[in-house]
Amino acid sequence: xxxxxxxxxxxxxxxxxxATLTCNYTNYSPAYLQxxxxxxxxxxxxxxxxxxxxxxxxxxxxxxxxxxxxxxxLFHITASQPADSATYLCAQKDxxxxxxxFGSGTRLQVQP
Amino acid sequence: GAGVxxxxxxxxxxxxxxxxxxxxxxxxxxxxYWYRQSLGQGLEFLIYFQGNSAPDKSGLPSxxxxxxxTGGSVSTLTIQRTQQEDSAVYLCASSLVSxxxxxxxFGSGTRLTVV
Numbered sequence: 001x002x003x004x005x006x007x008x009x010x011x012x013x014x015x016x017x018x019a020t021l022t023c024n025y026t027n028y029s030p031a032y033l034q035x036x037x038x039x040x041x042x043x044x045x046x047x048x049x050x051x052x053x054x055x056x057x058x059x060x061x062x063x064x065x066x067x068x069x070x071x072x073x074l075f076h077i078t079a080s081q082p083a084d085s086a087t088y089l090c091a092q093k094d095x096x097x098x099x100x101x102f103g104s105g106t107r108l109q110v111q112p
Numbered sequence: 113g114a115g116v117x118x119x120x121x122x123x124x125x126x127x128x129x130x131x132x133x134x135x136x137x138x139x140x141x142x143x144x145y146w147y148r149q150s151l152g153q154g155l156e157f158l159i160y161f162q163g164n165s166a167p168d169k170s171g172l173p174s175x176x177x178x179x180x181x182t183g184g185s186v187s188t189l190t191i192q193r194t195q196q197e198d199s200a201v202y203l204c205a206s207s208l209v210s211x212x213x214x215x216x217x218f219g220s221g222t223r224l225t226v227v
Contacts, residue, residue, distance in 0.1 A: 034215055043116070043203050044155070046215025089154065098168050099145055100216065104154035 002027050004092050006103035013080060014111050021075040021106045023090035029068045030092035035075050038087045038105065047088075048075075080110045114138075116219035118204050124225045125194055133189040133222045137206030144187050145207075145216065146179060148200040155203065161187065162209060194226045 005024045013019050023033065032051045036044035050057045050066045050073065057064045063076040077084050087107045091100040117136040125131050137144050146158040157171035161181040172178070176194075181187040191198055201223050205216035 036215070041220070043205070043218025043220050044216075046217070049215060091155075098162065099157050099160045099171075101157065102147070102155040104152075 002030070002092070002101065004090060004101055004103045006088075006090060006106045008104060008106070010107040010109055012109045012111060015080060015082060017080055019077040019080045019084065019108055019110070021088050021090075021108065023073040023075065023103055025071050025073075025092055029071070032093050033064075033066060033073045034091045034093070034100065035062075035064055035073075036089040036091065036102075038089055044089055044102075077108075080108075082110045082112050084108060085110050116204055116206055116217050118202075118219035118222050120222060121220065122223045122225075124227060127196060127226055128193055130190065130192045131194055131224065133191075133202050133204075133224070135187045135189070135204030135219060137185065137187070137204070138217055139185075141206035141208055141217070142184070143207045143209045144181055145205045146187070146189050147203045147205065149203060149221070150200045158189070158202075191224075194224075196226045199224055199226045 003026045007022055029052050032049055034049045035047045037047055038044040048057055048059055048064045050064045061078045065074045087105040089102050089105040091102045093100055119134045142163045144161040147155040149155050159179045160168040176192045179189045201221040203218050203221045205218040207216045208214055
């Protein structure tokens with residue numbers, strides 16, 4: 001069955017640096033991938049969607065890439081700030097399935 | 113309302129009791145989803161409602177779990193004869209199915225603790 005995997009280890013970076021988070025999937029390419037931010041005690045908040053036929057999508061300091069050869073999506077936060085500290089989840093939508101499948105998330109900690 | 117509302121925010125129950133969790137989606141959102149999240153884990157899909165179509169119940173872990181959505185709006189997730197492994201945060205989300213690029217809007221969840 002299709003799986004979606006994220007690095008379970010927390011990522012610690014210095015303020016101002018670029019944070020890069022990885023999302024890998026097995027088997028076939030999903031129709032699209034979405035990225036969410038989750039703060040403690042809150043539900044996930046939608047950030048970006050990238051479709052199978054798109055290589056890159058940007059929104060302010062966020063950039064997402066989708067590499068169907070590597071079966072991987074990368075999520076970048078440029079000029080990171082302590083306020084960016086949170087858990088980031090990727091999710092895939094398979095053709096034929098009606099609900100998103102989420103990865104377990106990667107916790108990002110930005111040090112001032 | 114402006115967002116997805118879930119109640120209660122916290123629920124402590126004794127093993128063997130039944131619980132009901134409520135979700136008020138965003139007005140006009142035709143799709144409604146229930147997920148659960150155990151400590152340090154990802155979101156586990158439970159059930160999906162879309163308009164008047166039959167719900168997708170493929171994620172419900174046992175027949176102790178059931179959900180309904182009345183009038184295409186409010187949804188209730190019921191867990192009968194609760195077990196300790198049911199302890200988790202139960203998240204509800206809604207979306208406009210016709211607009212994938214809007215993503216899901218989640219509520220803050222109900223934290224269920226079975227003692």
